[in-house]
Amino acid sequence: xxxxxxxxxxxxxxxVQIFRDRGIEVDYLPDLGxxxxxxxxVIGQYDGLAIRSATKVTEKLINAATKLxxxxxxxIGVDNVDIPAASRKGIIVMNTPFGNSITTAEHAVxxxxxxxxxxxxxxxxxxxxxxxxxxxxxxxxxxxTLGIIGCGNIGSIVATRGVGLKMHVIAFDPFLSDxxxxxxxxxxxxxxxxxxxxxxxxxxxxLTDKTRNIIDxxxxxxxKPGVRIxxxxxxxxxxxxxxxxxxKSGKVAGAGIDVFEVEPAEYxxxxxxxxxxxxxxxxxxxTEAQENVALHVAEQMSDYLIKGAVSNAINMPSITAEEAxxxxxxxxxxxxxxxxxxxxxxxxxxEVEILFDGSTATMNTRALISAALAGLxxxxxxxxxxxxxxxxxxxxxxxxxxxxxxxxxxxxGYIKLTVKTEHRTRSIAGTCFSDGxxxxxxxxxxxxxxxxxxxxxYTTNADAPGIIGLLGTVCGENGVNxxxxxxGRNRPGGDAIALLYLDAPFPEKVLEQVRSHKSxxxxxxxxxxxxSV
Numbered sequence: 001x002x003x004x005x006x007x008x009x010x011x012x013x014x015x016v017q018i019f020r021d022r023g024i025e026v027d028y029l030p031d032l033g034x035x036x037x038x039x040x041x042v043i044g045q046y047d048g049l050a051i052r053s054a055t056k057v058t059e060k061l062i063n064a065a066t067k068l069x070x071x072x073x074x075x076i077g078v079d080n081v082d083i084p085a086a087s088r089k090g091i092i093v094m095n096t097p098f099g100n101s102i103t104t105a106e107h108a109v110x111x112x113x114x115x116x117x118x119x120x121x122x123x124x125x126x127x128x129x130x131x132x133x134x135x136x137x138x139x140x141x142x143x144x145t146l147g148i149i150g151c152g153n154i155g156s157i158v159a160t161r162g163v164g165l166k167m168h169v170i171a172f173d174p175f176l177s178d179x180x181x182x183x184x185x186x187x188x189x190x191x192x193x194x195x196x197x198x199x200x201x202x203x204x205x206x207l208t209d210k211t212r213n214i215i216d217x218x219x220x221x222x223x224k225p226g227v228r229i230x231x232x233x234x235x236x237x238x239x240x241x242x243x244x245x246x247x248k249s250g251k252v253a254g255a256g257i258d259v260f261e262v263e264p265a266e267y268x269x270x271x272x273x274x275x276x277x278x279x280x281x282x283x284x285x286x287t288e289a290q291e292n293v294a295l296h297v298a299e300q301m302s303d304y305l306i307k308g309a310v311s312n313a314i315n316m317p318s319i320t321a322e323e324a325x326x327x328x329x330x331x332x333x334x335x336x337x338x339x340x341x342x343x344x345x346x347x348x349x350x351e352v353e354i355l356f357d358g359s360t361a362t363m364n365t366r367a368l369i370s371a372a373l374a375g376l377x378x379x380x381x382x383x384x385x386x387x388x389x390x391x392x393x394x395x396x397x398x399x400x401x402x403x404x405x406x407x408x409x410x411x412x413g414y415i416k417l418t419v420k421t422e423h424r425t426r427s428i429a430g431t432c433f434s435d436g437x438x439x440x441x442x443x444x445x446x447x448x449x450x451x452x453x454x455x456x457x458y459t460t461n462a463d464a465p466g467i468i469g470l471l472g473t474v475c476g477e478n479g480v481n482x483x484x485x486x487x488g489r490n491r492p493g494g495d496a497i498a499l500l501y502l503d504a505p506f507p508e509k510v511l512e513q514v515r516s517h518k519s520x521x522x523x524x525x526x527x528x529x530x531x532s533v
Contacts (some may be wrong), residue, residue: 003069003305005048008033008055011074012294015050022302024048026357042288051080059085070094070304072297075284076104076154077234078314079207087315088392089436090385094300097114097153099293100284104232105157107283108202109165109232111256114277115200116141118254121274131211142166147198149214150205150233151176158202159184170194173205195222200230201482207234217242220251229255232283235263244269247276258283310367316387317366327364330415331386333430333438334368336452336528337417338375340428342441344458344524347421350372351399352376355429359413368471372417438530440486446497448488453501456526457511461519463489463496470517471498478510 003024007016010030019026027046027047032039033055043049043065050072051057057071062085071081073095076146086093114120117138125132146162151173162169169186172194181188195200201223203210215229216239229252231238238262246252247270254275260268265282270276284293296312303309308328309321319327335352354372356365367386374389377396393400393520407413416429429442430452440450444460461467468487475482484501500506506525514523 003047004045005050005301005305006032006043006046007050008039009052009053009074010054011050011298012291012347013299014291015074015294018295018298019302022306024302025306036061042066048305050074050297050301053077053080055080057081057086062086062089062091065089065091069277069299072096072301073101074293074297077206079234084391086387088388090388092304092310092313092316092387093495094297094304094311096293096296096300097312099296100286100289101157103286103289104283105154105161105204106280107258107410108154108158108204108230108232108256109161111232111258112141112146112200112202112228112276112495115228115230115254115256120277134174141200143144143168144199145170145197147189147194147201147202148172148186148446149194149203150211151181151184152204154233155202155204156180156184158204159186167200168253190313192222195219196224198227199224202230203233203237205233205237205239207236212236213239214241215239217245220246223251225251226253228252228254231258232258235259235261238272240268244273247273252529263434295428317364317370319364319367323364327367329432329436329438330360330363330368331371332425332530333413333432334372334417335375336438336530337415337430338372339378339528340375340443340458340526341417341419341426342376342379343526345419345421345426347378347423349396349398349419349421351401351420352393353401353403353418354421354510355403355405355416355418357405357414357416358407358411360408360415361413365402365404367414369400372415373400375415376419411441416442440499441501443488443497444490444495446488446490448486448499448501450486450526451484451501452530453483454528454530455502455505456528457498457500457502457506458526459498459500459514459523460521460522461498462498463491463493464519467496467498467519470519471500471514474514475502476498478507478513480504480510 005019005024005026007028016026018027047067048070052074059082066394070092076095076097078095081093081154083093118136122136144167146167147170149173152172159169163185167518170189170192171186176188214237256277258279259281300311303321307321307324309324310316311317354369370386370390373393374384374386377392378384411431414429414431418427430438430440438452481503482500482505486499489496511525514520
Protein backbone atom coordinates (compact mmCIF):
# COMPACT_ATOMS: atom_id res chain seq x y z
CA UNK A 1 0.00 0.00 0.00
CA UNK A 2 1.33 3.46 -0.94
CA UNK A 3 2.22 5.82 1.92
CA UNK A 4 -0.32 8.54 2.58
CA UNK A 5 0.58 12.15 3.42
CA UNK A 6 -1.55 15.00 4.73
CA UNK A 7 -0.63 18.59 3.88
CA UNK A 8 -2.47 20.62 6.52
CA UNK A 9 -1.04 24.10 5.81
CA UNK A 10 -0.63 26.16 2.65
CA UNK A 11 2.14 24.67 0.54
CA UNK A 12 3.22 25.08 -3.06
CA UNK A 13 1.15 23.00 -5.47
CA UNK A 14 4.46 21.99 -7.07
CA UNK A 15 5.44 20.41 -3.75
CA VAL A 16 2.13 18.54 -3.62
CA GLN A 17 2.82 17.22 -7.11
CA ILE A 18 6.24 15.93 -5.97
CA PHE A 19 4.49 13.60 -3.53
CA ARG A 20 2.20 12.32 -6.28
CA ASP A 21 5.06 11.88 -8.74
CA ARG A 22 6.87 9.71 -6.17
CA GLY A 23 3.86 7.40 -5.83
CA ILE A 24 2.61 8.83 -2.53
CA GLU A 25 -1.06 9.47 -1.90
CA VAL A 26 -1.50 13.07 -0.72
CA ASP A 27 -4.45 15.02 0.65
CA TYR A 28 -3.95 18.76 0.28
CA LEU A 29 -6.15 20.42 2.93
CA PRO A 30 -4.39 23.74 3.59
CA ASP A 31 -6.88 25.03 6.18
CA LEU A 32 -7.13 21.84 8.22
CA GLY A 33 -4.22 22.84 10.48
CA UNK A 34 -6.36 25.59 11.99
CA UNK A 35 -9.12 23.13 12.93
CA UNK A 36 -7.61 21.21 15.86
CA UNK A 37 -10.55 18.90 16.43
CA UNK A 38 -10.95 17.89 12.79
CA UNK A 39 -7.20 17.35 12.44
CA UNK A 40 -7.27 15.16 15.55
CA UNK A 41 -10.10 13.17 14.02
CA VAL A 42 -8.33 12.32 10.74
CA ILE A 43 -4.61 12.21 11.61
CA GLY A 44 -4.70 8.47 12.32
CA GLN A 45 -5.06 7.79 8.58
CA TYR A 46 -1.67 9.22 7.58
CA ASP A 47 1.97 8.10 7.40
CA GLY A 48 3.27 11.65 6.90
CA LEU A 49 2.24 15.18 7.87
CA ALA A 50 3.57 18.22 5.98
CA ILE A 51 3.12 21.55 7.77
CA ARG A 52 4.19 25.16 7.99
CA SER A 53 3.58 27.19 11.16
CA ALA A 54 -0.23 27.11 11.48
CA THR A 55 -0.55 23.42 12.39
CA LYS A 56 0.31 22.67 16.03
CA VAL A 57 1.66 19.14 16.40
CA THR A 58 0.89 18.64 20.08
CA GLU A 59 1.33 15.55 22.25
CA LYS A 60 -2.41 14.97 21.99
CA LEU A 61 -2.23 14.99 18.19
CA ILE A 62 0.84 12.73 18.21
CA ASN A 63 -0.92 10.18 20.43
CA ALA A 64 -3.80 10.10 17.97
CA ALA A 65 -1.47 9.66 14.99
CA THR A 66 -1.22 5.88 15.18
CA LYS A 67 0.34 5.44 11.71
CA LEU A 68 2.44 8.59 11.56
CA UNK A 69 6.12 8.09 10.70
CA UNK A 70 7.31 11.57 9.75
CA UNK A 71 6.41 15.23 10.25
CA UNK A 72 7.92 17.64 7.71
CA UNK A 73 8.11 21.35 8.57
CA UNK A 74 8.53 23.60 5.53
CA UNK A 75 10.85 26.10 7.19
CA ILE A 76 13.48 26.21 9.93
CA GLY A 77 11.55 26.64 13.16
CA VAL A 78 9.86 23.63 14.73
CA ASP A 79 8.43 25.44 17.76
CA ASN A 80 4.97 24.20 16.76
CA VAL A 81 6.01 20.54 17.05
CA ASP A 82 6.32 18.69 20.37
CA ILE A 83 9.64 17.05 19.49
CA PRO A 84 10.07 15.03 22.73
CA ALA A 85 6.58 13.56 22.31
CA ALA A 86 7.26 12.77 18.64
CA SER A 87 10.59 11.14 19.54
CA ARG A 88 9.02 8.95 22.20
CA LYS A 89 6.51 7.73 19.61
CA GLY A 90 9.26 7.12 17.07
CA ILE A 91 8.13 9.85 14.67
CA ILE A 92 10.84 11.61 12.68
CA VAL A 93 10.61 15.42 12.66
CA MET A 94 12.24 17.09 9.65
CA ASN A 95 12.73 20.74 8.78
CA THR A 96 14.25 22.58 5.80
CA PRO A 97 17.12 24.60 7.24
CA PHE A 98 18.62 25.68 3.93
CA GLY A 99 15.59 26.64 1.84
CA ASN A 100 15.16 30.09 3.36
CA SER A 101 18.61 30.75 4.82
CA ILE A 102 19.61 33.38 2.25
CA THR A 103 16.23 35.10 2.45
CA THR A 104 16.34 35.39 6.25
CA ALA A 105 19.96 36.53 6.21
CA GLU A 106 19.14 39.22 3.64
CA HIS A 107 16.27 40.44 5.83
CA ALA A 108 18.66 40.86 8.76
CA VAL A 109 21.09 42.81 6.58
CA UNK A 110 18.21 44.97 5.37
CA UNK A 111 17.40 45.70 9.03
CA UNK A 112 20.98 46.83 9.59
CA UNK A 113 20.68 49.37 6.76
CA UNK A 114 17.19 50.45 7.82
CA UNK A 115 18.38 51.16 11.38
CA UNK A 116 21.61 52.83 10.34
CA UNK A 117 19.86 55.29 8.03
CA UNK A 118 16.39 55.44 9.69
CA UNK A 119 14.83 54.58 6.35
CA UNK A 120 11.27 53.68 7.48
CA UNK A 121 10.76 56.90 9.47
CA UNK A 122 12.40 59.01 6.78
CA UNK A 123 10.18 57.38 4.19
CA UNK A 124 7.01 58.08 6.19
CA UNK A 125 8.08 61.69 6.82
CA UNK A 126 8.83 62.32 3.16
CA UNK A 127 5.53 60.79 2.03
CA UNK A 128 3.81 63.12 4.49
CA UNK A 129 5.22 66.10 2.57
CA UNK A 130 7.88 66.96 5.15
CA UNK A 131 11.51 67.58 4.33
CA UNK A 132 13.23 66.73 7.61
CA UNK A 133 16.73 66.22 6.32
CA UNK A 134 18.42 67.21 9.59
CA UNK A 135 16.15 64.96 11.67
CA UNK A 136 17.34 61.75 10.04
CA UNK A 137 21.08 61.87 10.57
CA UNK A 138 22.32 58.31 10.10
CA UNK A 139 25.52 56.41 10.69
CA UNK A 140 27.85 54.53 8.37
CA UNK A 141 28.11 50.78 8.77
CA UNK A 142 31.59 50.59 7.23
CA UNK A 143 34.09 49.97 9.98
CA UNK A 144 31.44 49.24 12.58
CA THR A 145 31.52 46.02 14.64
CA LEU A 146 28.78 43.51 13.82
CA GLY A 147 28.15 40.95 16.57
CA ILE A 148 26.46 37.72 15.45
CA ILE A 149 24.91 35.43 18.05
CA GLY A 150 24.62 32.05 16.34
CA CYS A 151 26.86 31.47 13.34
CA GLY A 152 25.14 28.50 11.72
CA ASN A 153 23.40 28.39 8.35
CA ILE A 154 21.88 31.87 8.47
CA GLY A 155 24.40 33.54 10.79
CA SER A 156 27.28 32.53 8.55
CA ILE A 157 25.58 34.12 5.52
CA VAL A 158 25.06 37.32 7.50
CA ALA A 159 28.74 37.14 8.47
CA THR A 160 29.94 36.98 4.86
CA ARG A 161 27.66 39.88 3.93
CA GLY A 162 28.99 41.88 6.86
CA VAL A 163 32.57 41.20 5.83
CA GLY A 164 31.68 42.29 2.29
CA LEU A 165 30.32 45.56 3.69
CA LYS A 166 33.70 46.19 5.37
CA MET A 167 32.31 45.68 8.86
CA HIS A 168 34.39 44.00 11.56
CA VAL A 169 32.45 40.83 12.29
CA ILE A 170 32.61 39.03 15.64
CA ALA A 171 30.60 35.90 16.41
CA PHE A 172 29.53 33.86 19.41
CA ASP A 173 28.56 30.27 18.78
CA PRO A 174 29.59 27.32 20.99
CA PHE A 175 29.78 25.11 17.89
CA LEU A 176 31.82 27.49 15.72
CA SER A 177 35.26 25.99 15.12
CA ASP A 178 38.39 28.12 14.76
CA UNK A 179 38.87 26.90 11.18
CA UNK A 180 35.29 27.78 10.22
CA UNK A 181 35.61 31.23 11.79
CA UNK A 182 38.80 31.80 9.82
CA UNK A 183 37.11 30.62 6.63
CA UNK A 184 34.25 33.11 7.18
CA UNK A 185 36.62 35.94 8.08
CA UNK A 186 35.08 36.48 11.51
CA UNK A 187 36.54 36.77 15.00
CA UNK A 188 35.28 34.13 17.41
CA UNK A 189 34.47 35.63 20.83
CA UNK A 190 32.62 34.80 24.04
CA UNK A 191 29.14 36.24 24.56
CA UNK A 192 30.17 38.83 27.18
CA UNK A 193 32.84 40.21 24.85
CA UNK A 194 30.37 40.40 21.98
CA UNK A 195 27.99 42.43 24.14
CA UNK A 196 30.68 44.94 25.10
CA UNK A 197 32.21 45.42 21.63
CA UNK A 198 29.39 45.26 19.07
CA UNK A 199 27.79 48.33 17.42
CA UNK A 200 25.15 46.07 15.84
CA UNK A 201 23.98 42.79 17.38
CA UNK A 202 22.01 40.31 15.29
CA UNK A 203 20.51 37.04 16.54
CA UNK A 204 20.55 33.82 14.51
CA UNK A 205 20.03 31.04 17.01
CA UNK A 206 17.12 28.67 17.72
CA LEU A 207 14.94 29.20 20.77
CA THR A 208 16.03 26.72 23.46
CA ASP A 209 16.21 26.72 27.24
CA LYS A 210 19.78 28.03 26.93
CA THR A 211 19.00 30.82 24.47
CA ARG A 212 15.63 31.99 25.81
CA ASN A 213 15.94 35.61 27.06
CA ILE A 214 19.60 35.70 25.97
CA ILE A 215 19.23 39.47 25.64
CA ASP A 216 17.75 40.90 28.83
CA UNK A 217 18.39 43.93 31.04
CA UNK A 218 21.64 42.45 32.35
CA UNK A 219 22.95 41.80 28.83
CA UNK A 220 21.89 45.26 27.63
CA UNK A 221 23.69 46.86 30.57
CA UNK A 222 26.97 45.41 29.24
CA UNK A 223 26.43 46.79 25.74
CA LYS A 224 27.78 49.99 24.21
CA PRO A 225 25.58 53.08 24.46
CA GLY A 226 23.83 53.45 21.11
CA VAL A 227 23.95 49.77 20.17
CA ARG A 228 21.44 48.55 17.60
CA ILE A 229 19.78 45.12 18.00
CA UNK A 230 18.28 42.96 15.25
CA UNK A 231 16.17 39.85 15.83
CA UNK A 232 15.03 37.95 12.75
CA UNK A 233 15.37 34.56 14.45
CA UNK A 234 12.85 33.74 17.16
CA UNK A 235 10.58 35.60 19.54
CA UNK A 236 11.64 34.93 23.11
CA UNK A 237 15.35 35.44 22.51
CA UNK A 238 14.95 39.07 23.58
CA UNK A 239 13.05 40.18 26.69
CA UNK A 240 10.79 42.73 25.04
CA UNK A 241 10.07 44.72 28.22
CA UNK A 242 13.82 45.15 28.85
CA UNK A 243 14.41 46.16 25.23
CA UNK A 244 11.60 48.74 25.36
CA UNK A 245 13.08 50.29 28.51
CA UNK A 246 16.51 50.51 26.86
CA UNK A 247 15.06 52.04 23.69
CA LYS A 248 13.28 54.68 25.75
CA SER A 249 16.41 55.50 27.74
CA GLY A 250 18.59 55.72 24.63
CA LYS A 251 20.94 52.94 25.72
CA VAL A 252 19.76 51.06 22.63
CA ALA A 253 19.65 53.42 19.65
CA GLY A 254 17.40 51.23 17.56
CA ALA A 255 15.97 47.77 17.08
CA GLY A 256 14.95 45.77 14.04
CA ILE A 257 12.39 43.19 15.13
CA ASP A 258 10.86 40.60 12.80
CA VAL A 259 9.77 38.10 15.47
CA PHE A 260 7.84 38.60 18.70
CA GLU A 261 7.14 36.80 21.96
CA VAL A 262 3.46 36.49 20.96
CA GLU A 263 2.50 36.02 17.31
CA PRO A 264 0.51 37.15 15.48
CA ALA A 265 1.48 40.38 17.25
CA GLU A 266 -1.57 42.58 16.76
CA TYR A 267 -0.52 44.78 19.67
CA UNK A 268 2.94 45.32 21.07
CA UNK A 269 4.48 48.25 22.95
CA UNK A 270 7.32 48.20 20.42
CA UNK A 271 4.85 49.29 17.75
CA UNK A 272 4.90 53.01 17.14
CA UNK A 273 8.37 53.62 18.61
CA UNK A 274 10.38 55.80 16.21
CA UNK A 275 13.60 53.89 16.76
CA UNK A 276 12.06 50.49 16.03
CA UNK A 277 11.73 48.85 12.62
CA UNK A 278 9.07 46.14 12.94
CA UNK A 279 8.05 43.57 10.34
CA UNK A 280 5.50 40.70 10.64
CA UNK A 281 7.83 37.68 10.64
CA UNK A 282 8.96 38.29 7.07
CA UNK A 283 12.40 36.68 7.38
CA UNK A 284 11.55 33.79 5.10
CA UNK A 285 8.91 35.61 3.07
CA UNK A 286 10.19 35.76 -0.46
CA THR A 287 8.74 33.95 -3.43
CA GLU A 288 11.93 31.96 -3.87
CA ALA A 289 12.16 30.89 -0.22
CA GLN A 290 8.53 29.83 0.07
CA GLU A 291 8.86 27.69 -3.02
CA ASN A 292 12.22 26.25 -1.96
CA VAL A 293 11.19 25.09 1.52
CA ALA A 294 8.00 23.53 0.16
CA LEU A 295 9.87 21.58 -2.51
CA HIS A 296 12.57 20.52 -0.03
CA VAL A 297 10.12 19.19 2.54
CA ALA A 298 8.21 17.21 -0.10
CA GLU A 299 11.44 15.68 -1.43
CA GLN A 300 12.74 14.85 2.06
CA MET A 301 9.51 13.22 3.21
CA SER A 302 9.20 11.27 -0.05
CA ASP A 303 12.78 10.01 0.21
CA TYR A 304 12.12 8.76 3.71
CA LEU A 305 8.75 7.13 3.06
CA ILE A 306 9.93 5.45 -0.16
CA LYS A 307 13.68 4.84 0.32
CA GLY A 308 14.30 5.17 4.05
CA ALA A 309 16.63 8.15 3.49
CA VAL A 310 16.63 10.67 6.34
CA SER A 311 17.75 14.28 5.83
CA ASN A 312 17.49 17.38 8.01
CA ALA A 313 15.85 15.44 10.84
CA ILE A 314 15.71 17.11 14.25
CA ASN A 315 15.52 13.86 16.23
CA MET A 316 17.20 11.25 14.03
CA PRO A 317 20.64 10.84 12.39
CA SER A 318 20.56 11.73 8.71
CA ILE A 319 20.85 8.92 6.16
CA THR A 320 21.38 10.13 2.60
CA ALA A 321 19.67 8.48 -0.33
CA GLU A 322 23.12 7.51 -1.64
CA GLU A 323 24.29 5.81 1.56
CA ALA A 324 20.96 4.19 2.45
CA UNK A 325 21.46 1.02 0.29
CA UNK A 326 24.95 0.40 1.72
CA UNK A 327 23.96 1.27 5.25
CA UNK A 328 20.72 -0.72 5.38
CA UNK A 329 22.30 -4.19 5.98
CA UNK A 330 24.47 -2.79 8.77
CA UNK A 331 21.50 -1.02 10.36
CA UNK A 332 19.83 -4.44 10.48
CA UNK A 333 23.04 -5.98 11.85
CA UNK A 334 23.27 -3.39 14.62
CA UNK A 335 19.61 -3.95 15.49
CA UNK A 336 20.12 -7.75 15.60
CA UNK A 337 23.19 -7.42 17.85
CA UNK A 338 21.21 -5.23 20.21
CA UNK A 339 18.27 -7.63 20.11
CA UNK A 340 20.51 -10.59 21.00
CA UNK A 341 21.91 -8.91 24.10
CA UNK A 342 18.50 -7.49 25.03
CA UNK A 343 16.96 -10.97 25.01
CA UNK A 344 19.68 -12.73 27.02
CA UNK A 345 20.20 -9.96 29.61
CA UNK A 346 17.82 -9.95 32.55
CA UNK A 347 19.56 -7.49 34.90
CA UNK A 348 19.20 -3.71 34.42
CA UNK A 349 21.73 -2.42 31.89
CA UNK A 350 24.10 0.27 33.12
CA GLU A 351 26.52 0.82 30.23
CA VAL A 352 26.64 0.11 26.50
CA GLU A 353 29.78 0.28 24.36
CA ILE A 354 29.53 -0.01 20.58
CA LEU A 355 32.77 -0.69 18.71
CA PHE A 356 33.03 0.01 14.98
CA ASP A 357 35.97 -1.77 13.39
CA GLY A 358 37.36 -1.24 9.89
CA SER A 359 34.88 -0.20 7.21
CA THR A 360 32.01 0.22 9.68
CA ALA A 361 33.94 3.03 11.39
CA THR A 362 33.58 5.10 8.21
CA MET A 363 29.82 4.66 8.05
CA ASN A 364 27.04 6.75 9.56
CA THR A 365 27.64 5.43 13.07
CA ARG A 366 24.98 7.63 14.68
CA ALA A 367 22.34 5.74 12.70
CA LEU A 368 23.94 2.39 13.58
CA ILE A 369 24.01 3.30 17.29
CA SER A 370 20.33 4.22 17.17
CA ALA A 371 19.53 0.88 15.54
CA ALA A 372 21.55 -1.08 18.13
CA LEU A 373 19.81 0.71 20.99
CA ALA A 374 16.41 0.04 19.44
CA GLY A 375 17.18 -3.69 19.28
CA LEU A 376 18.56 -3.66 22.80
CA UNK A 377 15.47 -2.32 24.54
CA UNK A 378 12.79 -3.75 22.25
CA UNK A 379 12.38 -6.89 24.42
CA UNK A 380 11.17 -4.57 27.20
CA UNK A 381 9.53 -1.83 25.07
CA UNK A 382 7.93 -3.33 21.99
CA UNK A 383 7.04 -0.12 20.14
CA UNK A 384 10.55 1.37 20.07
CA UNK A 385 12.42 2.37 16.90
CA UNK A 386 15.57 4.23 15.85
CA UNK A 387 14.02 7.58 16.70
CA UNK A 388 12.68 6.77 20.15
CA UNK A 389 15.44 4.39 21.32
CA UNK A 390 18.09 7.01 22.20
CA UNK A 391 15.48 8.96 24.20
CA UNK A 392 14.37 5.87 26.11
CA UNK A 393 17.95 4.79 26.82
CA UNK A 394 18.77 8.23 28.16
CA UNK A 395 15.65 8.26 30.34
CA UNK A 396 16.79 4.98 31.86
CA UNK A 397 20.18 6.44 32.77
CA UNK A 398 22.12 4.04 30.52
CA UNK A 399 25.57 5.31 29.52
CA UNK A 400 26.37 4.85 25.81
CA UNK A 401 29.94 4.96 24.49
CA UNK A 402 31.18 4.76 20.89
CA UNK A 403 34.59 3.46 19.82
CA UNK A 404 36.05 3.52 16.29
CA UNK A 405 39.21 1.82 15.10
CA UNK A 406 41.01 0.74 11.94
CA UNK A 407 40.66 -2.79 10.61
CA UNK A 408 42.06 -5.21 13.19
CA UNK A 409 41.06 -8.69 12.03
CA UNK A 410 40.13 -10.85 9.08
CA UNK A 411 36.87 -9.04 8.44
CA UNK A 412 36.74 -5.88 6.36
CA GLY A 413 34.54 -4.37 9.06
CA TYR A 414 32.39 -5.46 11.98
CA ILE A 415 30.36 -4.12 14.91
CA LYS A 416 30.85 -5.25 18.50
CA LEU A 417 28.30 -4.52 21.21
CA THR A 418 29.30 -4.77 24.88
CA VAL A 419 26.78 -4.36 27.68
CA LYS A 420 27.52 -4.02 31.38
CA THR A 421 25.12 -4.73 34.23
CA GLU A 422 25.80 -4.72 37.94
CA HIS A 423 26.78 -8.40 37.87
CA ARG A 424 28.28 -9.14 34.45
CA THR A 425 29.53 -7.97 31.07
CA ARG A 426 28.20 -9.41 27.80
CA SER A 427 29.51 -8.89 24.30
CA ILE A 428 28.58 -9.91 20.79
CA ALA A 429 30.07 -9.04 17.40
CA GLY A 430 28.73 -9.36 13.89
CA THR A 431 29.27 -8.41 10.30
CA CYS A 432 27.55 -8.52 6.92
CA PHE A 433 28.84 -10.61 4.04
CA SER A 434 28.34 -9.81 0.36
CA ASP A 435 24.78 -11.17 0.49
CA GLY A 436 23.88 -8.35 2.91
CA UNK A 437 22.72 -10.75 5.62
CA UNK A 438 23.86 -10.23 9.23
CA UNK A 439 26.04 -12.89 10.84
CA UNK A 440 27.25 -13.43 14.38
CA UNK A 441 31.04 -13.78 14.46
CA UNK A 442 31.76 -13.65 18.18
CA UNK A 443 29.74 -14.21 21.38
CA UNK A 444 31.25 -13.95 24.87
CA UNK A 445 34.67 -13.71 23.25
CA UNK A 446 34.11 -17.03 21.48
CA UNK A 447 34.56 -16.99 17.70
CA UNK A 448 31.99 -18.61 15.41
CA UNK A 449 30.17 -17.98 12.15
CA UNK A 450 26.41 -18.12 12.59
CA UNK A 451 23.68 -17.04 10.19
CA UNK A 452 20.90 -15.08 11.86
CA UNK A 453 17.45 -16.62 11.68
CA UNK A 454 14.02 -15.54 12.83
CA UNK A 455 13.85 -18.36 15.42
CA UNK A 456 16.97 -19.40 17.31
CA UNK A 457 18.09 -21.26 20.44
CA TYR A 458 21.19 -20.10 22.35
CA THR A 459 22.86 -22.32 24.94
CA THR A 460 25.95 -22.07 27.12
CA ASN A 461 27.76 -24.99 28.65
CA ALA A 462 31.14 -26.37 29.66
CA ASP A 463 33.00 -27.76 26.66
CA ALA A 464 32.37 -31.50 26.88
CA PRO A 465 31.42 -34.37 24.54
CA GLY A 466 27.75 -35.05 23.90
CA ILE A 467 26.24 -31.53 23.60
CA ILE A 468 25.59 -31.84 19.87
CA GLY A 469 23.95 -35.21 20.40
CA LEU A 470 21.92 -33.92 23.34
CA LEU A 471 20.49 -30.93 21.48
CA GLY A 472 19.94 -32.93 18.30
CA THR A 473 18.12 -35.68 20.15
CA VAL A 474 15.89 -33.30 22.12
CA CYS A 475 14.94 -31.43 18.97
CA GLY A 476 14.34 -34.63 17.01
CA GLU A 477 12.16 -36.19 19.68
CA ASN A 478 9.98 -33.08 19.84
CA GLY A 479 9.63 -32.38 16.13
CA VAL A 480 11.86 -29.27 16.13
CA ASN A 481 13.66 -28.95 12.78
CA UNK A 482 17.18 -27.44 12.85
CA UNK A 483 18.08 -25.33 9.81
CA UNK A 484 21.62 -24.58 10.99
CA UNK A 485 23.76 -25.52 13.99
CA UNK A 486 26.85 -23.57 15.09
CA UNK A 487 29.22 -24.29 17.98
CA GLY A 488 32.09 -22.37 19.53
CA ARG A 489 34.45 -22.60 22.51
CA ASN A 490 37.18 -20.45 24.02
CA ARG A 491 39.51 -23.43 24.71
CA PRO A 492 39.32 -27.21 25.08
CA GLY A 493 37.37 -28.00 28.22
CA GLY A 494 36.50 -24.32 28.72
CA ASP A 495 33.33 -22.37 28.01
CA ALA A 496 31.26 -23.31 24.98
CA ILE A 497 28.18 -21.98 23.23
CA ALA A 498 25.70 -23.31 20.68
CA LEU A 499 23.42 -21.42 18.30
CA LEU A 500 20.62 -23.29 16.60
CA TYR A 501 18.75 -21.72 13.68
CA LEU A 502 15.23 -23.24 13.72
CA ASP A 503 12.29 -23.39 11.34
CA ALA A 504 9.79 -22.47 14.07
CA PRO A 505 9.78 -21.06 17.61
CA PHE A 506 11.37 -23.39 20.14
CA PRO A 507 8.53 -24.82 22.30
CA GLU A 508 8.49 -23.73 25.93
CA LYS A 509 8.16 -27.28 27.29
CA VAL A 510 11.17 -28.39 25.22
CA LEU A 511 13.13 -25.37 26.45
CA GLU A 512 12.54 -26.46 30.03
CA GLN A 513 13.75 -29.94 29.11
CA VAL A 514 17.01 -28.50 27.74
CA ARG A 515 17.52 -26.27 30.76
CA SER A 516 17.05 -29.15 33.16
CA HIS A 517 19.93 -31.14 31.68
CA LYS A 518 23.03 -31.16 33.88
CA SER A 519 25.36 -30.34 30.96
CA UNK A 520 23.55 -27.09 30.03
CA UNK A 521 24.34 -23.93 32.01
CA UNK A 522 21.69 -21.76 30.32
CA UNK A 523 19.34 -21.86 27.37
CA UNK A 524 17.53 -18.92 25.77
CA UNK A 525 14.92 -18.89 23.06
CA UNK A 526 15.59 -15.97 20.67
CA UNK A 527 13.54 -14.17 18.03
CA UNK A 528 14.88 -11.76 15.39
CA UNK A 529 13.02 -9.60 12.91
CA UNK A 530 14.94 -10.51 9.76
CA UNK A 531 12.10 -10.16 7.27
CA SER A 532 13.53 -7.04 5.62
CA VAL A 533 17.09 -8.42 5.23
